[in-house]
Amino acid sequence: MTTVLEARHIDKFFHKPVEFHVLKDISFTLPPGEFTSIMGKSGCGKSTLLYILSTMDTDYRGELYLKGEKVTGQSNSRLSRLRSQHIGFVFQFHYLLSDFSVLDNVMLPAQKLAMKSREEIEHDAMEKLRTLNIEQLALKKASQISGGEKQRVAIARALINSPSILMGDEPTGNLDSYNSENVFQIFKRLREEQGLSLLVVTHDEDFARRTDRILEMEDGRIIRGN
Helix, strand or coil: CCCCEEEEEEEEEECCCCCEEEEEEEEEEECCCCEEEEECCCCCCHHHHHHHHCCCCCCCEEEEEECCEECCCCCHHHHHHHHHHHEEEECCCCCCCCCCEHHHHHHHHHHHHCCCCHHHHHHHHHHHHHHCCCHHHCCCEHHHCCHHHHHHHHHHHHHCCCCCEEEEECCCCCCCHHHHHHHHHHHHHHHHHHCCEEEEECCCHHHHHCCCEEEEEECCEEEECC
């Protein structure tokens, strides 16, 4: 079975104001259907690593493979398409367009990918909202719903193109314990019912402890879990 994601000897440098070696020889694989968390103190390189793994940052040494395809060195347009097809991303902040309806927000990545008709995309978007038990919010403006609901809408949006992997950068960081637990249960269900692979950066030890594997980072290295 093809590995969903593989990093081989990833090194990353920041060059300003002085050169800083932020990621050091990172190698690991993410198999299909695994729920993995990345933990470590602030500044250890967790989010930097996630942005490289998501193909949004291409300034690194080493090699990155997505579904068996080498993505290192690909053109920006090719990376954008690969990202749209294979990677869903959930941030700490939801980044919804407040004047758009919930339904329109969820539809946006599929409209950008342009592989389906508007009717098909709308149908898929409603399915995703139904999966997350928020279909009743479809026609509300994003500005009219609660913080916990916004994060669920952001998850629905990340799922609209049926990605191979869902990545999260502190997806529960702005949520109370009730809504954090909701998000965890949604992620767990997606893995169990749809076989989705998940890779989540988190500071929440309780969240991480219940994932399949913890990659623990320190000073730019994975010290445990790979």
